[in-house]
Structure formats: C-alpha cells, structure tokens
Amino acid sequence: MSEQSVTGDRRPVDLPAGTPPLLTLSGIAKYFPGVIANKDVSIDFYPGEIHALLGENGAGKSTLMNIVTGLYQPDEGELILNGYGVSFDSPEAAIAAGIGMVHQHFKLVSRFTVAENLALGWRETRRWLSASEMARRAEAEAARYGLDIKASAPIDSLTAGEQQRVEILRVLSRGASLLILDEPTAVLSPLEVGELYAALRRFRDGGGAVILISHKLDEIMALADRVTVLRHGRVAGTHKVSAIDPATLVTEMIGRPVEQKSAYPRKSPREKDSCVIRLDNVSCRDGAGRVRLHPVSLDIRVGEILGVAGVTGNGQSELADLLAGLQAPQGGRVLVDGKEMGGVSPKAFREAGIGYVPEDRLHKALAPALSVTENTVMRVFREHPIGGRLVYHASEALRFTRSLLERAQVSLSDPATPIRALSGGNQQRLVLARERMISDRALIASYPSRGLDIGAIAVMRETLADIRDEGRAVVLISEDLDELMALSDRIAVLCGGRLMTVLEKDDFDLARIGALMSGREKEHG
Amino acid sequence: MSRRIRLAVVPARRIFIGRLLALGFVFVVLAVVLAMLGLKLGMVARLVVTSTFGTKFGLEDLALYMTPLLMTGAAVWLGLRAGLWNIGAEGQFLAGATAATAIGLFLPASALVSLPLAALAGLLAGALWSAVPAAGRAWLGVSEIITTLLLNFIASFMVYYLVTGPWADRVTGAQVSSERLHVALPVIHGVVHWGGVLGLVIVVAMGLSLGRSRFGYELALSGSNPTAAHYAGVSVAPRIFVALLFSGALAGLGGMMEVLGTVHRLQGGLAHGYGYLGIVVALLARKSAFALIPAAFLMAVILNTGIVLQTLQVSASSVLAITGLLVFAIAVSDELAAYVKLETQK
Structure with missing residues (x-):
C-alpha cells in the first residue's frame, strides 16, 4: 500500500465520471503550542459515499473535524465546498453551508x-x-x-440509540448534505447499530456524504466506502475499503504492525481457587429510585480475570462502584475475604487492597484542578512516609510521585502542574499505575483501554495478565469483546442491569455474547 | 503569522505583571474621574501619599484597617480552599464582636482573664454563626452562598437592637452604641493594638499548617472534586462542616479584635463592610495564604485613600467604586494572563 494506491483510490469507482467532490480539504494545517495537530491534510469527500477517518487518539481526527465544522480556523490550507473556497468563522456558518455533526455526547435538551x-x-x-x-x-x-x-x-425517556436518531434527524432537517459522526456506535446495542447503519446507507444512497470517525475496524470494514488513515496529524493513506484488509490499516495507523494478542496464557499454573470479593444478592438503585442493578450474586476469585461485557450503561458502572465500595448496595451483602463490608466505605475497600480504575477517570478518580502530585498520592496519603495521623509530607509526596511517573512512563518536568493539563492518555496511565500499586487483592478496571493508543493498550493488557499471574483478581469491564475474550477466564454479561449469565472460558463465543448483551438468551436461528 | 492560545498553567510571573497593569488601569481611571471633578491630580496624589504613609495618624489607620481585613480575608480564603463561598464573614464578624462585647461589659474580671475569654467567645460566636449554613451545605447540599449571606442581615439587626435597646449607652448617651468597654487589647504603639500581630501570626500559621497537614490535603481534595475525595476515602461532609466552622471562627475573632482593640464599643456600623471586603482580599490572595498579607495591605490603602478623597468632597461611595473596579480589572487581567501569542511558521 503505497503512493500508487493512495492516488489511485482518490475517487470512488461507482460514481459517474466527472462528479466533483462535495468537500475538498487542501493542505490543511493546524498548530497548537508545541504540537502539530494537523499538517498537509488533503482529502476529498464525495457525495454518495461514506468516508471513514481512522486514527489513534491524538492523531488529529478531532482537530480536523473541528476545522471542518467551523470551531477552529486552519492555520494553513483551504476548504473547498462545491468548488468554492470557503472559510467558516463559526459553527453556525458551517451549519448554514450544509455541514452537520453528530457528537459522541449528544447535545440535546433532556427535559x-x-x-x-x-x-x-x-x-x-x-x-x-x-x-x-x-x-x-x-x-x-x-x-x-x-x-x-x-x-x-421527552428526551430523557429515550434510549441512547433513540437519542442519537433525534440528533441525526436534527442535523439532517437543518439541510445538511455532509453528515459527520463521531464514534456513533460507542453507546449503541448491536440491534441499534444495525438500524444506524441502515439509516446512514439510506442517506448515502440519496446523495449525501458521510464522514465517520471511528477506531473500530470492523465498523469501518462493514459500513464505509473509503477510509482515510491519519497518523501524527498527517494523512497516512486513503483507500477503498473493498481493496484493503484490517491488518494493513492497523499498520498504517500506528506506523508499525502491532498484534494485539488473542490470548494471555498463565506463566505459572493457578494455585488456589479462593474467593476475594463475593457479591451476595446485591442490588442497586439510582437517585430517582430506578433499579440500576437487579440482585446479582457473583464470586471474584484470586488469580482470575473476570470480564464484564455489556453495552455501556447497562449496570457496569454500578457494579464496579459496588465492588470498589464507592456505593453501598441497597440490598444484599458485599463480602471481601469473607468479611462483610457494611455501609459505604471506599477507605475500607482500599485498605483491603482493592484498586479501582473507574470509567470517568477525570471526574471520579482525579481532581482536575489539583497538581499531579496531589492526584498521585490520592490513595496513599494516609500512609507512611507521605502521611500520618495529622501530617502530610510534601517532599515525600513529590518523591513518590516522581517514582510513579517513571513507572507509568509519563514524562513531566514539573509535578506541580494541574493534572488537567496532561493528555487523557497520560492521566489514564497515571491512574492505572496508581491503582495497580495499591491493589494487593484485586483491581477493578472499567474500560481501561479507553483513551490509550494501541501500543499502550498492549502494555495495559500485559499488566492485567501480570496481576492475574501474581495471584490477584482482576475485574475487567470493557466494550471490546476481543479484549474480553483474550484476557478473561470468565465473562459475565450484563443487560438492563441484569446478570444474564457467566460464561466459562470454553464457552466463549462472539455471537452468543453479542446476543446476551442485547437481552436475548439465545441467538436467532 | 501568529495566533493566541490559552495556557492551561499560568506562570505566577505573568499573573503578577498582569495585576500590576490592572492596578495601573485602576489608577488611570481614577485619575480621569478626579480630573473631571476638577481636582488637581498632583495635589490629590500628594495628599493621599503623605496622609497615608507620611503621618503617624495615617500609618496607624492603615494598621487598624489591615487587622480586620486580614481576619475576614483569611476566613473567606479558608472557605475557598474547601471550594466554599463564605459570604457571611460580615455576620460572623458581628457575632464575634457581640460575644466579645458581652464579656467586656458584664464580666468583672482582670484583663488577664477576660481577654482570652473574649477571644474564645469571639471564635465560638463566629463558628456558631456559620454552623447552620455549614451543616446545611455539608449534609443537605444547601447553597452556603445564600445562607451565609442572609445571616449577615440578621447579625446586623441583632447588633442594632442591642445597641439601641438593652446594651445602649446610658453613661455618655452615644447614639447607636454600647458604652465603652471595660477591657481592651493592649497597644503596641499609639492606638495600634496587638490584634494585628495576632492576625499575621494566624495567617502565617494557617499557610504553613495547611500545606503540611493531612487535614489540609483532604480539604483541598474535598474542595476541588468531592467525587474524587469520596473515591480517595475522605468523608467530605464533615470536612466541609469543619472548614466553614473554622472560617466563621476566624471572622468572629476579627470582630473581637475590632471591638476590643479599635472601636472599644459595640456600634451599629461596626462591621464596616469588612466581611465583604474580605472576599476581595481572599480573591486577590489566590492560592497562597501568605498573599493575604499584601492583599489586606492593598485593601487598607484603598480604604485610607477613600477617607482622603472624602475630605476633598468626593462621595464616600468612591471606595466601593474603586474596589469594584479593582476586582473587575484583576479578574480580566488574570484571564488575559493565560493567553500567549503563538508564532507559527508560514
């Protein structure tokens, strides 16, 4: 896949000759202090095609789309819409020109x-x-x-899929001829994904253009007509999807072939089979009294990785909060090492050696405005040498922080920097390193690969396998079924706050898990 | 070509320079207004400087203004550290003053006994005055901004009631005032009392101890992100409660100093807006407790300037206008200091 294929696939075959592109990006560049977000980006988007943008976090996808939708102005290059050079000085101008974006987080008034x-x-x-x-x-x-x-x-009575449909309809009804979707399937159940695909294909067949931002290869292979890969802010290649295979795309995306392992065999056989955390008929309601988790009984055993599968928002975060002690169950009991943990006490769970990487790290596991040091010691500030009953040793905290930064492979000159100034990937690395350190018994990891690039994901997965081999327990909540199947010893499937089943390793089957996630006991047919 | 971008971390030097410019801007606006009033700027400037720094009376005044500002500033600052807006320093200040007055009026004991008791009473009364808002905020999520603010009016009317009713001066017949108290803070020099020194000690001790104590860390964490504090195993509600109690106690102690050191009577207008000006002092000090000292000094200079301007027939409200302008200019300069020009190659 080289120069040739790039130029050769500049235009889709099935369009009549002479069809001009709807939107052309020509030599777009965008700079931030110390960072080249985009450079020499030239892409043609044609009417009647679904064009995927693929790239790792930080590859420049979002910046590019912010330029297209008028949020940023390019520092170099130009936008050509229907043959005319345009510049959007505001998102309103882009909307008026027929460019609409469906964001990952819906911008609807929920009441x-x-x-x-x-x-x-x-x-x-x-x-x-x-x-x-x-x-x-x-x-x-x-x-x-x-x-x-x-x-x-009302919007708040709708499912995520229905809300997305409203969002898409809103963009279309404003006369959009170019529809941009940012990770549209992240919150959808498999059934809803199918409906979304159908709607997008209908829009395309009517002559609309779609830009699909995604890092799910399957999705791109299934839906897109062409794909442009971005790496380090530049175009690494544009291809017809029918003429490319996923492995090549991955190589292009990260610059080298990285194989995510499909299995992580134990280095030493599992010793015993005792239970670390036992959930005994626990249930959970939210503030409005809705049941978020129906009574669940589950054993988390030493030296195993328990995967939790499910579409986002089906009880995973409640389950994780229960396991880490952030929430007290409304019914049932939580036992750690056979001891009942009454009431809410994250401190007791932490002291029992249970680490927790929550889903929303920035707001739940970090204080964004405080320094990196203050955030790093968040779980150890009570202990010698950093703290005592009354004192807090700033110099010891700094020393601890430097060693953890090194371990997490985050380079940072001044740990007094507020943590919100770090990239999402680095925040995630720090939280992971911090929680790994305190998890003497178990680590609860919610979507640990979110925000990490492929190289870092490989490291993170090895880490989880290491923790397992050291005879500790891991609960891995993920939306990536391949990840779950590669790492887990057992997979629990959640749907609508119900534990559908717990599958043993021998019974892992993609189709079966997918069916269970959408609430069906068995796959059709 | 170049573009401007916003820094996530603003260096202190940029903030400092920005604030100097903001201060300069306030001076310019003030100069223009005074010139429009037909005053000679040179004369006004000379008068302000000489009467503030050049006379014993001016310097004493400065020290007396600084003391309550330091205490209310520290009170508001402590709340802000826990993410709380204590708008009620004014009321807590009055509550502390009232309690100290009660000791001064009715306790027939030597100064050695009654002064520590008055200080304790001031601390307790201030804490008590913030206790209800503190509990409401900590356990019920009731906005402390509203509740502390409303209690200011209650405190103010309570003082008016006392000094026109049961505690009214029947000896010299002073209006809206209690009689002169029998006990007073010892003086250092002239009319300057030891309260200011105590205030400095408290502010420095607070700055040193919060950075070195577990409580200080937990407070910062609770204030910055309560969800993360819960995750870290900190019980947020008791921390918030205690922080607001301490905040009220500091303001209450300030009230005690004012009534026993400076005014020597409980009076209607005793609080003089110190509680609200304390918010300005705390905002000027930003993250550092030690910066409360220069901030209180600056505020005291402005109050003194106001008095000088009053002698020149400028309205007494000028102080409020200058303060408002200063806060506004500094808010803008702090924000602008975050923007740097970024050179990009063409």
Missing part, C-alpha cells in the same frame, strides 16, 4: 420533547410556538428521512 429539540435547530421556528405544529413538522421530517421517532416523548 424537552423530541419535537421541541428538533424545533431548536430550525431556522423557520416561529416566535409563537404551537406544540401540535412542532410535532407535525417533526413527524414530517422523520418520514422524509426514514428515521422513526416519537415526537412527543
């Missing part, structure tokens, strides 16, 4: 109904509103684009 949210985006929305008029209009738009919505339902 408003679907129709009201759609009306927010319409230029023609009149000064005096009529609920029936808005609903009629919303349904008309929905029918036009073939997206099924409930016009009068």
Whole structure:
C-alpha cells in the first residue's frame, strides 16, 4: 500500500465520471503550542459515499473535524465546498453551508420533547410556538428521512440509540448534505447499530456524504466506502475499503504492525481457587429510585480475570462502584475475604487492597484542578512516609510521585502542574499505575483501554495478565469483546442491569455474547 | 503569522505583571474621574501619599484597617480552599464582636482573664454563626452562598437592637452604641493594638499548617472534586462542616479584635463592610495564604485613600467604586494572563 494506491483510490469507482467532490480539504494545517495537530491534510469527500477517518487518539481526527465544522480556523490550507473556497468563522456558518455533526455526547435538551429539540435547530421556528405544529413538522421530517421517532416523548425517556436518531434527524432537517459522526456506535446495542447503519446507507444512497470517525475496524470494514488513515496529524493513506484488509490499516495507523494478542496464557499454573470479593444478592438503585442493578450474586476469585461485557450503561458502572465500595448496595451483602463490608466505605475497600480504575477517570478518580502530585498520592496519603495521623509530607509526596511517573512512563518536568493539563492518555496511565500499586487483592478496571493508543493498550493488557499471574483478581469491564475474550477466564454479561449469565472460558463465543448483551438468551436461528 | 492560545498553567510571573497593569488601569481611571471633578491630580496624589504613609495618624489607620481585613480575608480564603463561598464573614464578624462585647461589659474580671475569654467567645460566636449554613451545605447540599449571606442581615439587626435597646449607652448617651468597654487589647504603639500581630501570626500559621497537614490535603481534595475525595476515602461532609466552622471562627475573632482593640464599643456600623471586603482580599490572595498579607495591605490603602478623597468632597461611595473596579480589572487581567501569542511558521 503505497503512493500508487493512495492516488489511485482518490475517487470512488461507482460514481459517474466527472462528479466533483462535495468537500475538498487542501493542505490543511493546524498548530497548537508545541504540537502539530494537523499538517498537509488533503482529502476529498464525495457525495454518495461514506468516508471513514481512522486514527489513534491524538492523531488529529478531532482537530480536523473541528476545522471542518467551523470551531477552529486552519492555520494553513483551504476548504473547498462545491468548488468554492470557503472559510467558516463559526459553527453556525458551517451549519448554514450544509455541514452537520453528530457528537459522541449528544447535545440535546433532556427535559424537552423530541419535537421541541428538533424545533431548536430550525431556522423557520416561529416566535409563537404551537406544540401540535412542532410535532407535525417533526413527524414530517422523520418520514422524509426514514428515521422513526416519537415526537412527543421527552428526551430523557429515550434510549441512547433513540437519542442519537433525534440528533441525526436534527442535523439532517437543518439541510445538511455532509453528515459527520463521531464514534456513533460507542453507546449503541448491536440491534441499534444495525438500524444506524441502515439509516446512514439510506442517506448515502440519496446523495449525501458521510464522514465517520471511528477506531473500530470492523465498523469501518462493514459500513464505509473509503477510509482515510491519519497518523501524527498527517494523512497516512486513503483507500477503498473493498481493496484493503484490517491488518494493513492497523499498520498504517500506528506506523508499525502491532498484534494485539488473542490470548494471555498463565506463566505459572493457578494455585488456589479462593474467593476475594463475593457479591451476595446485591442490588442497586439510582437517585430517582430506578433499579440500576437487579440482585446479582457473583464470586471474584484470586488469580482470575473476570470480564464484564455489556453495552455501556447497562449496570457496569454500578457494579464496579459496588465492588470498589464507592456505593453501598441497597440490598444484599458485599463480602471481601469473607468479611462483610457494611455501609459505604471506599477507605475500607482500599485498605483491603482493592484498586479501582473507574470509567470517568477525570471526574471520579482525579481532581482536575489539583497538581499531579496531589492526584498521585490520592490513595496513599494516609500512609507512611507521605502521611500520618495529622501530617502530610510534601517532599515525600513529590518523591513518590516522581517514582510513579517513571513507572507509568509519563514524562513531566514539573509535578506541580494541574493534572488537567496532561493528555487523557497520560492521566489514564497515571491512574492505572496508581491503582495497580495499591491493589494487593484485586483491581477493578472499567474500560481501561479507553483513551490509550494501541501500543499502550498492549502494555495495559500485559499488566492485567501480570496481576492475574501474581495471584490477584482482576475485574475487567470493557466494550471490546476481543479484549474480553483474550484476557478473561470468565465473562459475565450484563443487560438492563441484569446478570444474564457467566460464561466459562470454553464457552466463549462472539455471537452468543453479542446476543446476551442485547437481552436475548439465545441467538436467532 | 501568529495566533493566541490559552495556557492551561499560568506562570505566577505573568499573573503578577498582569495585576500590576490592572492596578495601573485602576489608577488611570481614577485619575480621569478626579480630573473631571476638577481636582488637581498632583495635589490629590500628594495628599493621599503623605496622609497615608507620611503621618503617624495615617500609618496607624492603615494598621487598624489591615487587622480586620486580614481576619475576614483569611476566613473567606479558608472557605475557598474547601471550594466554599463564605459570604457571611460580615455576620460572623458581628457575632464575634457581640460575644466579645458581652464579656467586656458584664464580666468583672482582670484583663488577664477576660481577654482570652473574649477571644474564645469571639471564635465560638463566629463558628456558631456559620454552623447552620455549614451543616446545611455539608449534609443537605444547601447553597452556603445564600445562607451565609442572609445571616449577615440578621447579625446586623441583632447588633442594632442591642445597641439601641438593652446594651445602649446610658453613661455618655452615644447614639447607636454600647458604652465603652471595660477591657481592651493592649497597644503596641499609639492606638495600634496587638490584634494585628495576632492576625499575621494566624495567617502565617494557617499557610504553613495547611500545606503540611493531612487535614489540609483532604480539604483541598474535598474542595476541588468531592467525587474524587469520596473515591480517595475522605468523608467530605464533615470536612466541609469543619472548614466553614473554622472560617466563621476566624471572622468572629476579627470582630473581637475590632471591638476590643479599635472601636472599644459595640456600634451599629461596626462591621464596616469588612466581611465583604474580605472576599476581595481572599480573591486577590489566590492560592497562597501568605498573599493575604499584601492583599489586606492593598485593601487598607484603598480604604485610607477613600477617607482622603472624602475630605476633598468626593462621595464616600468612591471606595466601593474603586474596589469594584479593582476586582473587575484583576479578574480580566488574570484571564488575559493565560493567553500567549503563538508564532507559527508560514
């Protein structure tokens, strides 16, 4: 895959000759202090194609899309829309020009109904509103684009997939001819993914252009027509999806072939089979009284990795919080080493040697405004040599921080820097190193590969396997089924806050897990 | 070509230079306004400088202004460290002053006994005055901004009631005032009392101990991100409660110093806005407790300037206007200091 294929695949075959690109990026560059976010980026986006953007975290995908949607102005290069050079000085200008973006985190007003949210985006929305008029209009738009919505339902009663549909419809009904989607399947169940694919294909076949930002290779192979790989802010290559294989894309994405192992065999046989944490019929409700976790009984054993599969938001974060003591169960008991842990006490769980890498690290496991040092000692500040009953030794804290930074392979000149100034990947590395250090018995890791690039993911997985080999327990919550199957000894599947089943290693099967995740006991047919 | 970008971490030097510029801006605006009032700028400047720094009276005044500002500033600063806005330093200051007055009026004992007792009473009364907002904030999530603020009015009217009613001066017949207290803080020189020294000691001790104590770390963590503090095993609610109690106690002690050191009577307008000006002092000091000292000094200079301006027939509200302008200019300069010009090659 070299120069030739890049130029050769500049345009899709099945478009009539002479079809001009809808949007051309020509020599785009964008600089941030000390960082080249984008440089020499030239891509053509044609009407009637789904064009995927692939790249690691920090490869410059987001910056590029922020330029296309008018949030940033390029430092060099130009945007050519329908043959005319354009510059968007605001997101509104990009929207007016027919470029719409569906963000990963939906930008909807959750208390408003679907129709009201759609009306927010319409230029023609009149000064005096009529609920029936808005609903009629919303349904008309929905029918036009073939997206099924409930016009009068409030947003917060909808599933993630339904919300996404509203978001897409809002962008389309504002007249978008270029639709940008950022990681659109991250929050969807397999069934909803299928519906999304169908909707996107319909839009494409009607002559729309789609830019799909993703790092899921399967998704790109299944949906996209062409794919552009970004590396270090530059275009590494543009390919027709039909003429490329995933391995080549990965190599191009990271510059070298990295094989994510599909198995992590034990270095030494497992010694005993005792239980570290036992959940005995625990259940959990949220603040509004909704059941988030139906009674679950589960043993977490020493020297094993227990995988937890499920679509995001199906009870995983509650389960993780219970296992780490951040939340007290409303019903049932949590036992650590046979001792009942009554009430909420993260301190007691930490002292029992249970580390926790939560899903939302920046807000749950770090204090963004405090320094790196203050964040690094968050779990050890009570202990010698950093702290005592009353004291806090700043110099010892600094020494500890430097050693942990080294272990986590994060280079940082001044640990007094606020931690929010670090990249997401480095924050994640620090949290992982910190929690690994304190997890004498078990490590609860929620989506530990999020925010890491492929090289770092490989290191992280080895680390989890090491912890297992040292005779400690790991609970691995992940959305990446390949990761779960490679690492886990058992996989628990959650759906709608219910523990569907716990599969033993011999029973691992992608299709079966996928079916269980979407709430079906067995796969169809 | 170049673009401006925002730094995530702003070096202290940039902040400092920005603030000097902000201060300069306030001087310029002030000069323009004074010139428009028909005053000769040179004369005003000379008068402000000589009467503030050139006379014994001016310097004493400065020290007396600085003392309560230091205490209320420390009170607000401590709250901010835990992520709390104690707007009620004014009321806690009055509560402390009232309690100290009670000791001064009714306890027939030597100064050796009654002074420590008055200090203790001031501390306790200030803490008590912030206890209800503190508990509400810590365990029920009630905004401390509203509750501490509203208690200021109650404290103020309570003082007015006392000094026009049961504690009114029946000896000399002074209006809206209690009679002169029988006990006073010892003086260092002239009218300057030991309260200011105590205030300096407290601020320095607070700065030193918070950075070196587990409590200080836990407080910073709770204030910065309560969710992460919970994760780290810190019980957030008791920390918040205690932080607001201490905050109130500091303001209360300030009230005790004011009434026993400077005014010697409980009076209607005793608090003089010190509680609110303390917010400005704390904001100026940012993250450092030691910076409370120059911040309180600057504020005291502004108050003194206000008095000089009053003698020149400028409205007494000028002090508030200058303070407001200063806060505004500094907020803008702190933000602008975060932006640097970035050179990019073409």
